[in-house]
Amino acid sequence: MKTLKLFTLCIAIFGLTVAAFAQNDLNLPDVSQAAEVKQRIALTDITITYHRPLVNGRKIWGALVPYGKVWRAGANENTTIEFSDPVSVEGQQLAKGIYGLHMIPNPDSWTVIFSKTNTAWGSYSYKQDEDALRVNVKPRALAEMKEALEFEFEDLKPESTAVVLKWEKLGVPFSVSIKDSDQTLQNIRAQLKGRGQFTWQALDEGAQFCLTRKINLDEALRWADASVQNEERFDNLSTKADILKALNRPDEAKAAWSHALEIATAVQLYSYGRRLQGEKRGADAMEIFQAVAKRFPQTVYGHLAEARIKSAAGDFAGAAAEATEAQNATPTDAQKQSIKALIDRLQSKQDINK
Structure with missing residues (x-):
């Protein structure tokens, strides 16, 4: 009985000791600090969460990061990449979701791995049969040294971007499109x-x-x-x-x-004409400006329309005179300044439609 009581007391003391240690855990800065980058392409969000190890005078490629072995593409926990919608990576389909991001470096070619497991610590528990996708890419030299590892989005277009891992003097890009x-x-x-x-x-x-x-x-x-x-x-x-x-x-x-x-009001018609110019439909825009000038003469937009018509015809003096009339008719200082910029261009014999 005494033995049982002593055992129970020891367990209780051990539990209190563990609890005390747990309560004293400190929240200290990571040597490789946490980071997150995010980019939207159209309506699709791409989010990369990772840690940023430093070069710190070490040889990185083929040494600290061995060739031919799976690497966590960062430090500490899994580097993860999240897609809010289905995407194509290097032309291959990938469903929306959060993926563990791993890489296999080699001197001339890298393998980028998107793993279905995204909660691991580093790449220690990585399993190839959990891959969602693998793609091969070419590394490239960087013009500037990157002391801290980072991910960047480059070559941003309406439907695509390049995700680039950069560290030391090496960049590893892979394309993402939607x-x-x-x-x-x-x-x-x-x-x-x-x-x-x-x-x-x-x-x-x-x-x-x-x-x-x-x-x-x-x-x-x-x-x-x-x-x-x-x-x-x-x-x-x-x-x-x-x-x-x-x-x-x-x-x-x-x-x-x-x-x-x-x-249509004068401003609606004139704005529509300007939109047509933005769409490279110059002839259609001139028809609209003619309609504005005819329907709304002696107004700000009537004069501006005439200025654009005359400018297109090379009559810069006449266009400047019309723009000056528009400037005199407008009630706001902001619009006066905007029109002044047009007048300055016309006085320099520049076509304000270009």
């Missing part, structure tokens, strides 16, 4: 099942997205019609006209455009 149009269309459809279906703006934006990319035009026309039904505006009528034109339905496009012109 199907922007498909994903965005799904997102638009989902939003238009909610409150967006009751506003003219959301439906018009969805139609504009398709029109700009020349995709899904039949559905875009339905969205444009629904937008007009919610509230008839120059914006959605002009969208509808452009979609009908893209669908090769010229008579309907002309009717929609005529109605859009009837209800």
Whole structure:
């Protein structure tokens, strides 16, 4: 009995000792500090969480990080990479999710591994049968020394980017791309099942997205019609006209455009002309400016439209005079300054449409 009591007392003391030690654990800085980088491509988020070891005068490649062996691509816990939507990595499909990111370095070629296990400590428990994807990439020399390991996003485009691990004097890039149009269309459809279906703006934006990319035009026309039904505006009528034109339905496009012109304000028409210029549709833009000048003479936008028409014709003096009239007519200092910049260009005989 005494032996049992003594054993129980020892266990209790041991438990208290362990608890005391546990309570005294300190939250101290990591030698390899934690970091996170994030990049959005269209509607897809890419997030990399990792630790940043230092070179600290050591030989890295083929020494601290051996060739031919799986490496954690960082320090401490798993380096992880998260994709909020399905992506392509080096042209190969990868589902959305959080992956453990590992690499196998070699002098001329690296293997980048996306593991289904993302909670491991380093690469010690890595198993190849848990791979979601492997891709081979080429390392490249860096122009500058990177003392601390880092991940960066380079060559950013609307539907792709390059993820680059950089450490010491070496960079290891791999490409990530998405199907922007498909994903965005799904997102638009989902939003238009909610409150967006009751506003003219959301439906018009969805139609504009398709029109700009020349995709899904039949559905875009339905969205444009629904937008007009919610509230008839120059914006959605002009969208509808452009979609009908893209669908090769010229008579309907002309009717929609005529109605859009009837209800357009000066600023709406002028802004539409500027948008056409941004889309490299200069001839169409000039037709709009002519309509503005005809319908809204002696107004700020009427004079600005005339200035652009005359500038395109090489009449810089006449264009400068029209721009000066516009400057005198505008009520705001900000717009006066903006127009002054146009006048300065015209006085230097520069075409303000370019």
